[in-house]
Amino acid sequence: MAETHQGPGTNGHQRAMGRDDIAGLLSGHLAQRRPPQAAPSPAQARPTPPVAVPSARTGPAAAVPRLADLPGELPVGWEVIETLQGEVSKQLTGRDPQRLMEEADRRALARSLVTTAVADWAAKYAQANVPLSEVQEQAVGTAVFDSMYRGGRLQSLLDEDGVEDVMVDGLRAHIEYLDRPRRTVDRVAGSHEELIAWVNRMARLSGHGERGLTQSTPMVGFRMPDGSRVTASVLTSRPSVVIRKHRLRDTGLDELRAWGTINPLLQYFLRACVQARMNLLVVGDMGAGKTSLLRALGREIPADERLVTLESDRELYLDEPAASGRPGPVTYAFEARQSNGEIVGDRRAGEVTIADMFATALRYNATRVVVGEVRSTEVVPMLQAMSAGGSGSMCTMHVRRPHAIISRLVQLCTKAGMATEAAHHLIAASVDVVVYLAYDWDDVKYGGRKHRYVSHVYEVHDTVGEGGRPTTTEIFGPAGSQEPRAVFRNMPSFMSELENKSRFPDLKGSPSFHRSWLTDNPLGAWGGPLQRKGPTT
Structure with a gap:
């Protein structure tokens, strides 16, 4: 089952650990990523603003932001999310092993378990690192839930207003909007292997267990839990994914x-x-x-x-x-x-x-x-x-x-x-x-x-x-x-x-x-000319 999927950084020994051990393990991961710091001043405690990372191919003039640097993104590495997701999935399976609960009730239980697990982890993490703010802790919890039931680390892009397509080329994503120009974001995955793992987990989460992106099936298509359509392939020069978002699912x-x-x-x-x-x-x-x-x-x-x-x-x-x-x-x-x-x-x-x-x-x-x-x-x-x-x-x-x-x-x-x-x-x-x-x-x-x-x-x-x-x-x-x-x-x-x-x-x-x-047109026509914004208007 998709909910019991363990992150790439989770082995059998880790899965056997209790909640305190998980929290300690994650604190250790982050301590290696960030050296312990003294208690920050209020100004230092505020989230760091996004910093554009120059593209190696096009130079500083075409700077492209990294996904982790965008406003509201995660203050911790994705391996933390994967490990927390695995722990919560295990707890959820223990509470409802035969999946007898209604889906809405199961998701509500998952949210409750996520909130508790993240709070326990954050308390352990704060013992050796700068404590997370309430907003940052909520962002971690949202990411864990998204990893279980939604689009994982790409969900923040899909949640943007007006998004129609997210096109991933290797580790870079191009986002198409209804009403504004295309935007490019770097480092939407840690590696090509991680991107492929994301595709396969999304396929399982959507109930398409038979669909997987492998060398024997190098092209795959499926729908995500929110109805977005995913097409992925490893036949391109880099693993590629195109997500077509259905903004108008309930339209008449x-x-x-x-x-x-x-x-x-x-x-x-x-x-x-x-x-x-x-x-x-x-x-x-x-x-x-x-x-x-x-x-x-x-x-x-x-x-x-x-x-x-x-x-x-x-x-x-x-x-x-x-x-x-x-x-x-x-x-x-x-x-x-x-x-x-x-x-x-x-x-x-x-x-x-x-x-x-x-x-x-x-x-x-x-x-x-x-x-x-x-x-x-x-x-x-x-x-x-x-x-x-x-x-x-x-x-x-x-x-x-x-x-x-x-x-x-x-x-x-x-x-x-x-x-x-x-x-x-x-x-x-x-x-x-x-x-x-x-x-x-x-x-x-x-x-x-x-x-x-x-x-x-x-x-x-x-x-x-x-x-x-x-x-x-x-x-x-x-x-x-x-x-x-x-x-x-x-x-x-x-x-x-x-x-x-x-x-x-x-x-x-x-x-x-x-x-x-039709002939008298009492219902009116288009109500005025098409509102274009071309180079001559």
């Missing part, structure tokens, strides 16, 4: 409208499409917000339905209660499983892919199927499920440009062994609506923020046209270069279905969607 269409991803008209149009059981495909470039929009659309599925979600890494969380408190459908959340690295026949042992899960998922008699992301041959069972009675199903797909959507679908279908003509007919019979999300990030360098917004909505007709390709109609699209976001362009052929099958209790009189909303 209301939140996406507030953040400027959709406008009121698009919000009610997409809600109507879900209620009318249109098959929806959400596409866009990497980082465009496809999963957030798919999650929000999934929250609109009526509570009397049955839903199956299929994901390589769990990110939708549609099986959990919505933040709004509104009940959702009965949901079975399937998650793929990576192999243990061994090859048996023509596939990896123990591996279960999204395509493998389709047959079982359909036996659950689900009224809809939602696939987190279609990347490969699973596109064929997804489209077949859509065309064979799975009305109202949804998925996401990575597409760089709006005009390449059909080509991308065909490419994946032919990869699965389908002929191009057959792929065209399957797509035409399956997909009803495609929503394209645009992603602009250039404004960050000028003091602005990243922009994610719907720029196109297409109807895919159930007929093929010129060249045998499915015919499409642009329902929403940009209004020239001055308005890159989606505005109404053409009436969909399924308008009567939206009017007959949609209901909006949050609007006065619980009306259904009406075609006049």
Whole structure:
């Protein structure tokens, strides 16, 4: 179990020690790191401000702070945290050996044990070193708890406001934000081996015991306890880790409208499409917000339905209660499983892919199927499920440009062994609506923020046209270069279905969607131009 993992500096002899011995051992570690000092004056007792450490490659002008030097970071070495974590995990296992406690109660007990263990250790430590302040002692306790249940020594970076990605290259991390330029931090791990150990411990902590970063499995992906998505590899010149943080885990269409991803008209149009059981495909470039929009659309599925979600890494969380408190459908959340690295026949042992899960998922008699992301041959069972009675199903797909959507679908279908003509007919019979999300990030360098917004909505007709390709109609699209976001362009052929099958209790009189909303636009458009901060503004 992940909680009983012992730190790299903990051997069997240390594990057998009692609490006093642990405290003495840690004091000894720190005494070697810092010579004993006399009692400090009040000014000396304050935490040392961060000191930038010059990069050896780029010189003092490009000084990069070390993780341990950042404000609020730890006053002690990470080996102290690892040893305390191991001791608390052992105590926790002794109190609840069969894990019969509810997870919330178990974590509350862990916090209590951490507080006691850190207090006892700090008292021992103060006998030969400068006593820690209350704030510093709390920081140590937080780090111990984070090491057990959260992101360990990288958690402080993930907790920063606006963080979207933490990209670790060896011992250096680059942090990407929503609304400010990239920041670089040095020494986020003591060694490459320590970074790999962190990856493997996070995989175990997340319940992915079969996933490990080793020479036989040099690439690994999993989700962290907070839902962040981790991808790591040792095939790069240095061990590398990319953490994609899900800031918007509990989002609905209301939140996406507030953040400027959709406008009121698009919000009610997409809600109507879900209620009318249109098959929806959400596409866009990497980082465009496809999963957030798919999650929000999934929250609109009526509570009397049955839903199956299929994901390589769990990110939708549609099986959990919505933040709004509104009940959702009965949901079975399937998650793929990576192999243990061994090859048996023509596939990896123990591996279960999204395509493998389709047959079982359909036996659950689900009224809809939602696939987190279609990347490969699973596109064929997804489209077949859509065309064979799975009305109202949804998925996401990575597409760089709006005009390449059909080509991308065909490419994946032919990869699965389908002929191009057959792929065209399957797509035409399956997909009803495609929503394209645009992603602009250039404004960050000028003091602005990243922009994610719907720029196109297409109807895919159930007929093929010129060249045998499915015919499409642009329902929403940009209004020239001055308005890159989606505005109404053409009436969909399924308008009567939206009017007959949609209901909006949050609007006065619980009306259904009406075609006049598109032509007269009483709900308003985007409420003003996109607020850019380019070099000419």
